[in-house]
Amino acid sequence: MKIGLEVHVALPTDSKLFCSCKAYSEEPNSSICPICMGLPGSKPMLNEKALMLGVSIAKALGCKVPEKISFSRKVYFYPDLPKSYQITQVDAPVGHSGTLEADGVSIGIRRIQLEEDPAKIIREEEYTLLDFNRSGVPLVEIVTEPDIKSEAILRAFLTELKSILYYLGVDINKEFKADLNISVAEQRVEIKNITGTKNIIDAAKYEIERQNKLVSANQKVPSETRSYNEAKMITVPSREKESDEEYGFIYDPDLSEYSTASIKAKKAVFASRIAKEYASKYKANAQTLAELVLFNRDALEMIERWKEKYEMKALIGSIELLEKYGIMDINERAMARLLDMVSKGSYPDKETLMKIYGGEEVEAKQIDIKLIDKEISEYIKRNPRIVEEYRKNPKAINFMVGEITKKYKVHPRIISERLNLIFAGK
Amino acid sequence: MSSSIKEFQSKEKPEGYYKKLVNGLSEVNKQLGAFLNINETIKDGFPFSVKDNLCVRDVETKAGSEILSGYIPPFNATCVERLSSSKFSFLGKTSMDEFGFGSFGLNTMCVAKNPFNTAYVAGGSSSGAAVATSILKYHVALAESTGGSISNPAAFCGVVGFTPTYGAISRYGLVDYANSLDKIGIMARSSEDIRTVFDIVKGPDSYDSTCVGIKFTNVNNKKIFLIKQLLDATDEKVRSEFDKLVSKIREMGYSVEEKSLEFIEKAIPAYYIISMAEASTNLAKYNGYKYGFKNENFSEEYNRFFTESRSKFGVEAKRRVVLGTFVRSASVKEKYYRKALKVRSLLIREIGKLLKNGFILTPTMPITTPKIEKAVSLTPVEAYRMDILTIPPSICGFPHVSFPYSYPNGMPLGAQIISDHFNDYALLDFVKSWETSFRYKFKYNIGDIR
Structure with missing residues (x-):
């Protein structure tokens, strides 16, 4: 079995990918301009912050970053696409040929590209509305090789990717959007436009089972595009979209080539790798430690600061406790007191914890x-x-x-x- | 020929000058069709016209196309903005072939006619801009060229047409034809006026990332190259007039050498492939629900809705959308689109080598001005071949100026001088020295101050 993914992640920039409109606004159609509306005469201007984030993600995933990147036009007709083409990357994307390690399995990253989000379509019974606030929001598309061989690895991959993105600051509480490619037998089935990690995994689960049933019954799995029905938790055949033939990609001649040489990429943090290393080095439960630090930079920072000085188990317990009550700025002396208590087996309630946080001395009793x-x-x-x-x-x-x-x-x-x-x- | 801008600014304007100007122009425009609209509120400043594919805030901008009728841009093109804030005043939009698709100004509803004789074409696609320049005494035109749309009508209408280096003037506000080839330029009655306007509108713009701040050079090696293949493509009548021009230029102290560039003829197919590929993506946005022509039939199925809206394109626009879509399709892209890009790189390199040592001089058009009825009867391929002399500099983004040099049978002829990237000022200097010994002729002088 082979599973490949195309994951779309929205980038947390202030402005859109090709204009200075705010990238995220509530009031519909309040953040629009001639550029993101595709008015005749307007031209795109690249948001350098989005490029920096794209390159940072590419580097974090071990990709090769071309010296010069370029943009292309992908042409198709749909009401959410103001120019009737999407500006994306084809020939020289921000990254290609990388890998991501998930649960000890190496997943190939084929390519990472920057592209603009189309407008949002809101379908009502009698009419359809378009919200162009989303038109031009910067997206990064991460395309994997079909190296994922089980549902468990898929889950691990998504968690790992999310954690890496979180530490790069790409965390805007927006769910992943993904296209899944699954082939149990030879034919490939594509499931388009799944929103959210849970749905991605559920869709994969259903699709694997569906294809397995067909194979066991000696039936052919037709190569097709399907979509995921969230309510029924099933995949269904969907309308074929254009193929590459009809997209007719050409370079976007409004955007020059951009040099990546002088881009200062953000440094990647691999929290799961750190958790694994510290768990064995400091004798702690690897899963507990991973759960604590995967999406919590304050927790990781405290671990880094105190790992040599205190017992890891007590440290984890203390940080969990602090996190529970939303305290992330505890000073060294108070922390020492808390650790003393926790290492003696005690579990302070909120009142006691706030006393410690406030600098009061609290007696630490050994638990019998x-x-x-x-x-x-x-x-x-x-x-x-x-x-x-x-x-x-x-x-x-x-x-x-x-x-x-x-x-x-x-x-x-x-x-x-x-x-x-x-x-x-x- | 001296600067009409300075002359205009130094002269006292009689009372009601601008009103008279507008009235006089409106009258002549009825026969010549240069302007699509005339700004009746103009009351000061030096008048400039704007080709209809450049956005002027709150003024209908159609790029000569019915599909854009009713499009009122909420912003000014950068060049319009810069001129407007420098004591220049907007006079009106000038007619053009639909989206710039044409060599004779005929592919549109409002056909501009040659001011020397209305039975003849004005050229294209900046037909209205050239006619406006030819009939107005004090005026400059903002125009645009993709494959020769400034040189061509400038030559047929007997005015000076300057197409700068690609990227010298911001394209922000230009309704795109082929973005990697589109150049905004200037038409005027003298090289001096062009220089004044160029100084104002050129330079980097944060709204166009292909408009760069590269430094201009001004190199003149007193050397002129003639290209054999281009001269061979020119008809005899034009050729004999052009030979006389070459003699005069020798007298100006230039050494002249003929060169053979065999691959130069590949410029035409390469140009049409790139320009149509890009045009077909640019025209994708015109689908009848956001601006310009609106298809009210929203309940229709998408494909039908889009097809119906896009039937508003003219014949030539449809032809280019179909051909352009084909040449960029995945299965033939290598054969056409990518090969054309390679040919362009080769042309830039090879012609560029020559231009390091001197200018290239060609007739602007291979034929004398055709009658409208004759131009109408040309097949598309015959019409495309008319661009053989203007395409080489255009596809390479080299700066070029077309200037009048002769009036056989009372119709103007133009020649085109080409230089290396960003050596634009050397060309303007060359034309200026030509103008010291040659006087341009005009049939109208609307707005003259006596």
């Missing part, structure tokens, strides 16, 4: 594990069915964990650990 064990045993005695329920669904113990956490101000993870031991012992 025996007491916790006793509490758990008594709880089980009162509710004997919990063991059976836990085996069916580990979430069944959440209520009990919560109760004990509250009572003893112990980290919930410690209770979970004790529980596991106790259950295993029975």
Whole structure:
């Protein structure tokens, strides 16, 4: 099985890709000008910030960045496209031939290109509306090789990509948009225009199953374009769009070639790689650490700052706690106090935490594990069915964990650990 | 010939001057069709006209096409803006072939006619600009050329037509024909007036990334090259007149040498492929619901809606959209579009070598001014071949000036002088020295101040 992806990401620039209109505005058609409306006589001017971000993404994904990049016109007729052509990149995109490592699997990145978003179409029953605020918003399209071989790798790839983009500052709370190419057998099926990571994965899941069924029944999988129906969670055949033949790409002669030599690309941060490295170096759970830092630069910064000085497990626990209450600017002395408490097994409530944050001295008591064990045993005695329920669904113990956490101000993870031991012992 | 701009500014204008100017012009325009509209509110400044494919704020801009009728741009083209804020006043929009597609000014609703004899063409595609320059005593024209649209009508109407280096004047506000070939230029009755206007409108513009701030040179090696293949393509009558011009230029102290450039004839197919490919993408935006002609039938299926709207294009525009779309299709792109780009690079390199050592001089047009009825009967390919002399500098973006040099049978003839990129001022100096010994003729002097 082969899965390839084309992911579209909107770039967080102030202005649009080819004009000075604000890139993101609420009031429909409030951020438009002759350029993004495609008025005769207007010409595009490249937003250098978008180019910098495009090059940064390309470099982060190990792509080759051409010395000179150029833009092309992709011609097709649709009401959302004011010029009836989209300015995109074909021959010299911001990057090509890269790779991204996801869950130990290397996924080839075929190309990364900058392009403009068309306007937004709002379909009502009786009429259709067009919002040109979106026309000209800078997009980056990331095209992978068909190297993704399972749903799990697809998920890992999307998470990894999102994390890299997050650390490059490409994080505008906009969902990924993607086209999926899936071939279980020889024929390739393309699923166009899926919005959101969850939908991308669900669509892939459905499509793999659908194609598998056809193959097992000795039926051919027709090569076609499909779309994803979010409500029904199925893919359905869709209208064929133009092929490359009809797009008739030519260079956009309004835009010169742009040199990439002097572009100062943003430095990439590979949070998952760092999490893996520190987990083994400082003896911590790799997944817990990854979950903490993948999309949290404050957390990563605190880990970097204190990793040598404090025990990693306590550090992770403390940062989780701080994050829970939205504290990201704790000073060294307060942090030391918090770490002292957490490393003794304590789990301060909001009140205690705010005291620590405010600089007050709070006594750190060593938690008596025996007491916790006793509490758990008594709880089980009162509710004997919990063991059976836990085996069916580990979430069944959440209520009990919560109760004990509250009572003893112990980290919930410690209770979970004790529980596991106790259950295993029975 | 001295600067009419300075002369105009130094003269006291009689009362009601501009009103008389507008009335006089309107009267003559009825026969000659140079202007699509005339600014009746003009009340001061030196008058300039604007080719209809350049945007003037709040003035209908159609680029000679019915599909754009009703398009009122909310902004000025950069060149219009710069002139307007320098004591120049907008006089009106001038007629042209639809989107610049034509060599005789006939591919449009408003056909401009030759002021020397209305049975003859004015040339194209900047037909109205040339006629306006030929009939107005104090006036300059903002025009545009893609493959010779300034030189050609300037020659047929007996005015000076300057097409600067590609990228010297901002194209912002130009309704595109072929963006990598489109050049905004100037027509006037003297090289001096052109220089004055060029000084104002040239230079970098943050709204056109192909308009660069490269420094101009002014190199004149007193050397003229004639190109054998281009002379061979010229008809006998023009050739004999042109030979007389060459003798005069020798007398001006230039050494003249004939060169053979075999590949130069490839310029025509390469030009038409690139220009049509680009034009077919530029014209894609005219689909009847945003500006200009509006198709009210919104309930129709997309393809039908677009097809219906686009039936408003003229025959030549349709031909270029179809051909242009074909040559950039994936399966034949290598054979046509990409090959044409290679030919262009080769032409720039090879002709550029020659221009490092001197100017190239050619007749502007290979024929004398044709009658309208004759031009109408030409096939498209015959018409395209009329551009054989103007296309080589045009496809390469080399600056060139067409200037009048003879009046056989009372009709003007023009010659074209070509130089290297950004050596524009050397050309204007050359024409200025020509003007010290040759007096241009005009049939009208509307707006003259006695």
